[in-house]
Amino acid sequence: MLAIVLFDGLNYSATLFLLSVGLTFVYGVLRVLNISHGAIYAFGAYMATWITIKLLGVGLPVFLSYLMLFAGAVIIGLVFGPTIERLCLRRIYGSDIHIQLLLTYAILLILDDAMKLIWGMEPMFVSEPYTFIGMFEVGGIIYPVYNFLLMVIAAIFGGFLIWLLRRTRFGKIVVSVIHDREVSVAMGVNVSLVFNVAFTIGAFAAAMGGAFIAPTIAVVPGFAVEVVVMAFAVIAIGGMGSLEGAALGALIVGFARAISIHLFAELELVAIYLIMVLVLAFRPEGLFGQVEERRI
Amino acid sequence: MNDAAPILEAVDLTKHFGMVTAADGINLQIKQGEFVGIVGANGSGKTTFINLTTGYLKPEKGRILFMGKNTVGMPPRDIIKSGLARSFQIPQLYTNMTVLESLLLSLAAESGNGGSFWHSLFGDSRVSEGMDMLERVGLRRYANRFVSELPEGGRKLLDIMMSFALKPKLLLMDEPTSGVSIEDKFEVMDILVKVLQESDITTIFVEHDMEVIQRYAERVLVFNDGQIIADGEPDSVLADPEVIRTVLGKV
Amino acid sequence: MKIKPAVLIVAALFILAPLVVPSWIMFILIKGLFMFIAVLGVTMFLRGGQVTFGHALFYATGTYTVGFSVKWFGFREALVLVPVGTLAGLLMAALVGLIMARYRGVFFAMLNLAFSMILYAVLLKLYWFTGGTDGLAIGVPTLAGVPIHASGFAFYYFSLVIAGIATYVVYRFLASPVGYLLTALGENEIRIEYTGESARRVLYLTYVLAGGLGGASGVLAAFTIGHVVPEDAFWIQSGEFVFVALLGGFESIAGALMGAVAFEFIQTYASKFIPYAWQLMLGGIMLLVILFRPGGLFAIYESAVEWLRPKKEGIAHE
Numbered sequence: 004m005l006a007i008v009l010f011d012g013l014n015y016s017a018t019l020f021l022l023s024v025g026l027t028f029v030y031g032v033l034r035v036l037n038i039s040h041g042a043i044y045a046f047g048a049y050m051a052t053w054i055t056i057k058l059l060g061v062g063l064p065v066f067l068s069y070l071m072l073f074a075g076a077v078i079i080g081l082v083f084g085p086t087i088e089r090l091c092l093r094r095i096y097g098s099d100i101h102i103q104l105l106l107t108y109a110i111l112l113i114l115d116d117a118m119k120l121i122w123g124m125e126p127m128f129v130s131e132p133y134t135f136i137g138m139f140e141v142g143g144i145i146y147p148v149y150n151f152l153l154m155v156i157a158a159i160f161g162g163f164l165i166w167l168l169r170r171t172r173f174g175k176i177v178v179s180v181i182h183d184r185e186v187s188v189a190m191g192v193n194v195s196l197v198f199n200v201a202f203t204i205g206a207f208a209a210a211m212g213g214a215f216i217a218p219t220i221a222v223v224p225g226f227a228v229e230v231v232v233m234a235f236a237v238i239a240i241g242g243m244g245s246l247e248g249a250a251l252g253a254l255i256v257g258f259a260r261a262i263s264i265h266l267f268a269e270l271e272l273v274a275i276y277l278i279m280v281l282v283l284a285f286r287p288e289g290l291f292g293q294v295e296e297r298r299i
Numbered sequence: 300m301n302d303a304a305p306i307l308e309a310v311d312l313t314k315h316f317g318m319v320t321a322a323d324g325i326n327l328q329i330k331q332g333e334f335v336g337i338v339g340a341n342g343s344g345k346t347t348f349i350n351l352t353t354g355y356l357k358p359e360k361g362r363i364l365f366m367g368k369n370t371v372g373m374p375p376r377d378i379i380k381s382g383l384a385r386s387f388q389i390p391q392l393y394t395n396m397t398v399l400e401s402l403l404l405s406l407a408a409e410s411g412n413g414g415s416f417w418h419s420l421f422g423d424s425r426v427s428e429g430m431d432m433l434e435r436v437g438l439r440r441y442a443n444r445f446v447s448e449l450p451e452g453g454r455k456l457l458d459i460m461m462s463f464a465l466k467p468k469l470l471l472m473d474e475p476t477s478g479v480s481i482e483d484k485f486e487v488m489d490i491l492v493k494v495l496q497e498s499d500i501t502t503i504f505v506e507h508d509m510e511v512i513q514r515y516a517e518r519v520l521v522f523n524d525g526q527i528i529a530d531g532e533p534d535s536v537l538a539d540p541e542v543i544r545t546v547l548g549k550v
Numbered sequence: 551m552k553i554k555p556a557v558l559i560v561a562a563l564f565i566l567a568p569l570v571v572p573s574w575i576m577f578i579l580i581k582g583l584f585m586f587i588a589v590l591g592v593t594m595f596l597r598g599g600q601v602t603f604g605h606a607l608f609y610a611t612g613t614y615t616v617g618f619s620v621k622w623f624g625f626r627e628a629l630v631l632v633p634v635g636t637l638a639g640l641l642m643a644a645l646v647g648l649i650m651a652r653y654r655g656v657f658f659a660m661l662n663l664a665f666s667m668i669l670y671a672v673l674l675k676l677y678w679f680t681g682g683t684d685g686l687a688i689g690v691p692t693l694a695g696v697p698i699h700a701s702g703f704a705f706y707y708f709s710l711v712i713a714g715i716a717t718y719v720v721y722r723f724l725a726s727p728v729g730y731l732l733t734a735l736g737e738n739e740i741r742i743e744y745t746g747e748s749a750r751r752v753l754y755l756t757y758v759l760a761g762g763l764g765g766a767s768g769v770l771a772a773f774t775i776g777h778v779v780p781e782d783a784f785w786i787q788s789g790e791f792v793f794v795a796l797l798g799g800f801e802s803i804a805g806a807l808m809g810a811v812a813f814e815f816i817q818t819y820a821s822k823f824i825p826y827a828w829q830l831m832l833g834g835i836m837l838l839v840i841l842f843r844p845g846g847l848f849a850i851y852e853s854a855v856e857w858l859r860p861k862k863e864g865i866a867h868e
Contacts, residue, residue, distance in 0.1 A: 036656045036659075036660075091837065091841070094841055095840070095841075099599055100599070100601075100655045100656065100736070101596060101599055101600060101601045101655075101659075102840060102844070104601045104603075104655075104656065104659050105601060105792065105796055105836060105840055106836075106837065106840050108603070108789070108792070108833075108836070109832075109833040109834075109836035109837045109840065110833065110837070111833070112789065112829040112830065112832050112833030112836070113829070113830050113833035113834060113837070114833075115829055115833075116826075116827050116828070116829040116830035116833070117830060119826065120826060120827060120830070228785050229667075232660065232663055232664055232667060232785075235660045235664075236664070239657065239660070243656070272667065272668065272671045273668055273671065273672075276664045276665070276667075276668055279661075279664065280649060280661070283653075283657065283661075284649070284652075287652070287653070287657075
């Protein structure tokens with residue numbers, strides 16, 4: 004029983020991390036909370052599912068389905084990332100927060116319906132990637148291997164982002180933009196380009212999350228908002244803009260969810276929000292967040 | 300017109316920021332009605348002192364007594380309500396309303412209606428009082444213009460007036476003439492000093508401009524590395540070689 | 551208190567409307583009125599630079615006040631339930647506001663959403679208590695004991711009176727020192743503090759008032775729509791309030807009214823012509839407003855008035 008909670012906790016944490024790391028990354032670089040993140044995640048799930056169904060239907064082998072899912076995520080990331088940033092976000096960077104929130108919310112509404120129009124209201128399933136690698140047994144418990152694959156993917160992705168930020172030249176430029184936009188501009192950094200790429204990475208992360216969760220669920224319209232609220236809870240707890248925070252937040256919320264599902268299933272949602280409120284009550288900037296003091 | 304008890308007293312006031320000592324066991328007393336200038340090089344602790352006195356920062360050690368009451372631990376708004384006010388080095392203004400409206404908010408606070416959600420902001424003959432104040436500092440023509448339209452010197456004046464309108468017993472001004480052009484400095488200070496002395500408000504002001512200090516301050520405190528190294532009349536303090544070396548040299 | 555002529559004209563229009571328009575338009579206007587009351591709450595937050603994605607929390611508090619009153623007591627008296635629902639909204643806001651008033655910006659927006667979704671989940675899951683997905687039926691309301699038609703004259707004028715009271719309360723609130731301090735929230739809270747006031751208190755008071763407005767709106771809505779469902783607390787409902795506030799323009803109370811009436815008309819026609827792209831359309835309109843006309847309908851109205859004025863003078867001189 005404890006082992007199940009442990010596995011479930013890790014599993015949820017992995018999915019939550021994949022779900023929210025893009026959101027926190029975009030916030031850290033652009034200082035925008037992209038509410039449409041949830042819709043991009045859902046789009047990733049839809050596209051990945053659809054592509055995989057199509058390609059499997061044409062006869063491609065199941066072991067390639069993971070690549071198909073990945074392809075779906077890449078497509079969504081590359082399509083939505085630059086487009087949304089260019090067409091919409093770019094115009095409101097200097098604006099007040101409430102304008103930014105309203106804008107990204109509007110994009111969420113549009114994308115949410117777009118999915119319904121493209122793929123209809125019926126649920127879509129693609130379970131092959133999930134069932135293909137089967138189950139494994141540990142100490143009397145049978146657990147899907149796919150869930151471990153998710154953890155591996157989450158870890159690799161997190162590692163990739165950290166490598167990107169800390170070890171590459173591009174990453175160092177991004178970090179300098181995060182810390183001081185004006186100085187970066189003065190140093191000749193093409194901040195526009197940085198924003199565009201950063202947002203695309205965030206969109207790709209969202210799409211990845213959706214793509215790889217898809218084989219475990221029935222993809223239906225309307226889960227975009229629940230997703231973004233959870234992602235927000237994770238990054239609020241961890242500290243907005245912090246990758247480590249997203250990991251820690253994901254672990255906390257993931258295990259809280261695992262525990263509450265096994266103990267009192269009705270309170271699952273409430274448990275997550277309660278934790279968020281509690282953490283924020285004691286540390287409003289989140290566990291790894293940075294306080295911005297106003298100088299007078 | 301000096302009461303026996305000082306209106307403001309700092310006792311062993313201490314504050315560090317990491318390795319920097321911003322306040323090093325400061326002790327001072329200000330009597331009611333005084334007009335005191337504070338000078339010191341950048342980073343000597345002048346603004347920190349104001350921030351500590353108004354409750355924006357908490358000292359690690361020491362007490363601050365305003366009218367006999369220890370204000371350490373009180374939030375700024377409670378200290379303000381007990382009769383202290385402060386103007387800022389960088390004007391802190393309400394950008395989404397008109398000049399008159401910002402001033403009226405201070406006047407409303409002074410009359411006890413600052414937190415009212417039912418009384419009109421424009422009631423109680425506040426408008427004429429506000430217009431008079433703006434008139435006295437030459438800002439009347441901006442009364443119904445947005446705060447964002449004010450020129451730099453006007454922003455400073457409004458910031459000061461918004462604090463003054465609270466009719467405090469003690470007013471702390473952080474660099475009242477910074478941002479004001481050289482030609483206007485004395486004019487601005489003349490107006491301010493006249494207005495303040497007419498209302499018998501104890502005033503402490505931080506200044507970088509020594510001419511302003513010499514002309515208007517009755518008493519000067521010199522800060523250096525979180526300590527007060529000189530305290531007295533402007534002429535003698537500013538002629539002190541130690542002061543010249545540490546402060547004027549750096550400025 | 552001076553009243554602008556435009557206000558009198560609008561009031562007159564609303565008072566006379568039922569006498570000249572067909573009943574289906576009157577129904578739209580009634581819906582517009584309670585939408586307006588709820589949106590006033592969102593508008594106030596926007597004046598403070600804050601967005602709430604969870605206003606439906608209070609709206610649902612109002613609707614379920616009526617729902618439970620009908621379920622447990624068979625009581626449908628509008629004259630009593632409007633104040634009770636308003637009070638319920640005020641209390642809910644007084645409670646939640648204790649936490650919410652500490653936050654701004656992104657946190658304020660999303661925490662509100664979280665709370666409203668908690669209510670949604672509760673309403674959904676405690677089905678033996680709340681009726682679950684089926685919700686609760688309301689039936690025919692009574693006004694001073696007399697059963698009335700929820701889209702008839704009596705209910706229309708009753709809603710108009712409540713809307714008028716709400717307008718007056720919000721007007722006074724926004725004209726007060728707290729109302730002005732509200733505009734400084736998130737902008738310069740240091741100055742608020744140094745004037746001796748508490749920014750948190752300002753937001754808290756606004757929050758409580760918004761809660762009351764949401765509750766009142768919910769009561770009227772429950773009677774008009776005829777039954778209450780958990781979706782009353784869903785994020786989509788909150789989104790509609792935000793949409794209306796943005797569409798109408800939040801610089802003025804009139805904007806909320808314009809947005810509300812426009813929204814109800816749009817909704818009536820859209821469900822006929824584009825039933826499957828409702829959110830797409832809302833999102834699209836929001837984008838257009840934000841990118842091209844952030845002041846909303848009210849700003850358009852003001853520009854129109856500006857544009858017309860010189861011409862009028864010319865005519866008068868001839």
